[in-house]
Amino acid sequence: MDNTFLSPYFQQPLALGADIVIHSGTKYLGGHNDVLAGFTVVKDRELSEKLKLIYKTTGACLSPMDSFLTLRGIKTLALRMERHQENALELALWLRNHSRVSEVYYIGLPDRPDKTVIDSQCSGYGGMLSFRVDSPATAERLLKEVKLIRFAESLGGVESLLTYPYRQTHAEVPEELRRRLGVDDTLLRLSVGIENIRDLTEDLEQAFQAAAGQGKGNADEMVPCAAG
Numbered sequence: 767m768d769n770t771f772l773s774p775y776f777q778q779p780l781a782l783g784a785d786i787v788i789h790s791g792t793k794y795l796g797g798h799n800d801v802l803a804g805f806t807v808v809k810d811r812e813l814s815e816k817l818k819l820i821y822k823t824t825g826a827c828l829s830p831m832d833s834f835l836t837l838r839g840i841k842t843l844a845l846r847m848e849r850h851q852e853n854a855l856e857l858a859l860w861l862r863n864h865s866r867v868s869e870v871y872y873i874g875l876p877d878r879p880d881k882t883v884i885d886s887q888c889s890g891y892g893g894m895l896s897f898r899v900d901s902p903a904t905a906e907r908l909l910k911e912v913k914l915i916r917f918a919e920s921l922g923g924v925e926s927l928l929t930y931p932y933r934q935t936h937a938e939v940p941e942e943l944r945r946r947l948g949v950d951d952t953l954l955r956l957s958v959g960i961e962n963i964r965d966l967t968e969d970l971e972q973a974f975q976a977a978a979g980q981g982k983g984n985a986d987e988m989v990p991c992a993a994g
């Protein structure tokens with residue numbers, strides 16, 4: 767079970783019956799877009815010993831600096847997750863009322879159809895959401911026009927990052943499957959950071975307005991930032 771998006775703060779899969787849990791420490795655990803790390807957490811002691819042996823003999827371990835950054839990040843995990851979630855819910859509701867947005871996907875929305883299942887598994891909803899805009903041109907212009915929010919692929923850090931799954935995270939997925947999964951060229955993913963919520967809504971609003979004013983964008987000009 768990959769528990770990266772909710773982090774151990776909001777969901778503990780071992781307690782729900784999972785045998786092996788993985789986390790990208792690069793995301794919420796580190797939390798500042800400045801470290802690459804990963805974790806495998808297992809229930810069974812024997813399996814844990816086997817993994818420890820592989821870890822020790824292959825030597826693919828975290829460096830002291832990366833360990834330090836990850837441990838320091840974890841000290842504020844609780845505070846950050848609460849704020850990510852608070853901002854994400856406000857933004858989800860704000861986006862839902864926006865005339866250029868046709869759909870908002872956030873597990874913390876009170877009227878989610880799968881809310882009963884969600885609430886039986888986790889104690890919170892985290893900061894990841896996605897939304898669908900009225901056209902591919904709007905999606906492309908938004909990516910260019912956001913100023914505080916950055917167009918980049920990672921997630922889980924204190925800064926808000928906007929991603930275009932169709933061209934980035936899911937670019938390698940066959941077109942037919944992408945369409946079936948709803949990952950089309952109008953879908954944007956937002957990793958909501960811990961900024962002031964008004965700064966986030968103002969940034970999105972100015973980007974929507976700029977997108978409306980400047981006509982069709984050219985996807986070839988889109989240059990994502992390096993994360994961090």
Ligand SMILES: *Cc1c(COP(=O)(O)O)cnc(C)c1O
Binds near residue numbers: 770789791792793804
């Ligand atoms: C980023 C990510 C990974 C991979 O983690 P890295 O730290 O980039 O190696 C795995 N699962 C999820 C859900 C992720 O977001």
